[in-house]
Amino acid sequence: MGMTISEKILAQHCRKQQVRPGEIVWVDVDVLMTHDVCGPGTIGIFQEQFGKDARVFDPDKVVIIPDHYIHTKDTTCKRNVDVLRRFVSEQKIEHFYDPGTESYRGVCHVGLPQAGHTRPGEVLLGTDSHTCTHGAFGEFATGIGNTEAAFVLGTGKLWLRVPQTMRFIFDGQLDQRVMAKDMILKVIGDIGVDGATYRAMEFAGETVKNIGMEERMTLCNMAIEAGAKNGIIVPDKVVEDYVDQRDQSGKKYTLLDNDPEAKFHSEQSYQANEIEPMVAQPHSPANTATARELKDTKIDRVYIGSCTGGKTTDMSAAVSLLANKAVKIDTFVVPATTEVDRDLDEQKIGGKSLREIFEQAGATIGRPSCAACLGGPEDTFGRVNEPMRCLSTTNRNFPGRMGHKKAEVFLASPMTAAATAIRGSVTDPRDI
Secondary structure, eight states: OOOOHHHHHHHHHTTOSOOOTTOEEEEEOSEEEEOTTTHHHHHHHHHHHHOTTOOOSOGGGEEEOOOSSOSOOOHHHHHHHHHHHHHHHHHTOSOBOOTTSTTOOBOHHHHHHHTTOOOTTOEEEESSGGGGGGGGGTSEEEEOOHHHHHHHHHHSEEEEEOOEEEEEEEESOOOTTOOHHHHHHHHHHHHOTTTTTTEEEEEESHHHHTSOHHHHHHHHHGGGGGTOSEEEOOOOHHHHHHHHHHOOSOOOOOOOOOOTTOOOSEEEEEEGGGOOOEEEOTTOTTOEEETTTTTTOBOSEEEEOHHHHOSHHHHHHHHHHHTTOOOSSEEEEOOSBHHHHHHHHHOEETTEEHHHHHHHHTOEEOOSSOGGGGOOSTTOTTOBOSSOEEEESSSOOOTTTTBOTTOEEEEOOHHHHHHHHHHSBOOOGGGO
16 A cells, blocks of 8 residues: 655654554654753753763754744843753764854754755654644654653654645645745634644645745644644655755755555645735634735734744745835844845845845844744843734744733734735735
8 A cells, every 4th residue: 555755754764664644653763953942851851861971862863953042131041052052062962053153043943954954754853843844855844842852862763653644735826925824824724723633734736846945844834733743745856956955964865755546634725826815813823814804904013034934035025025115013024044144135136135125114133043933031032022913924823922921913924924014004915
């Protein structure tokens, strides 16, 4: 019997010819990622269970990338990074992106692929729910807890249940002001926050093949918001070119595909030209409506950033609307990584850099990090410290997500965010 791409990857990593949905298998892990929020807890459990002098299973397969609470005076946050520094030094872990040095990158889910840690056919686990982002590279990537990560640190393995696969097929061409964020919000609105619980969400079709790597990352990034175990896209030359350009490891990787006779839990089809700019209203990513349905809904602040909306593609999309215009409300822009931050200066539209256009429009640009996406300390750039309405390119709009518990967070694409910043109310970017 045939297997899906997710099943094939897990079968290879538990050294079996075949696996089936529902089967529980011991999986060999290629990459374990952690950051400053969960890293200290993971390290504590590892040392408690394996011993203070225990060594990690393979220092070359551990990536530690602080990103959440970086640009702050909060002493607890600084202590977290110090814990990571000590552990990295003791364990001789090379892949550490220290915020105190030039190696610092920024948001883990954008920094990992940029640093060449994402390869097709591999298993990548991380102590962050949005680790599913990396399924865009044709690998099995999912978020795990601190205890699971501590076990992986010591053994290089983890017990996983093989998920069924839900396939979402997009055909046709998107409107030039409709983005991957609109595609995934449409899906989550249709199936709900538990519609894909412990299943793989595979994104396929002509539309997906025709969008770039960073837009594919956005699709997979929010699979967890529908409860999915992982998001995944069958790799192609777009993936191959991206990985070959950045991966310096010399490791061989495998481009896998679904078998023709693979069995799916379900298949759902969409016509790309029917997808409109979408907005998720408070307090759920599934509480969706079109931007035009929410027209004139007053917004107090716009936030453009995060692993979902802070990539170079996202910045370029927002800038394409802001050129020669001014924002009407406070607008915060946070490049996801140091590479994206450089792109703000190096990429130009009409002779002006992206940074110049943002600044001339009246937006305020912060330093690369997760910044306000998870709320953060009081001095976090862009943090919402009062009950207001914020339209954001992030991935979650739960109460308190960006700071104040009574704030209302709306989720949208970078283009919808830019259009909303110009008008001061929810605006379909096609109406600008």
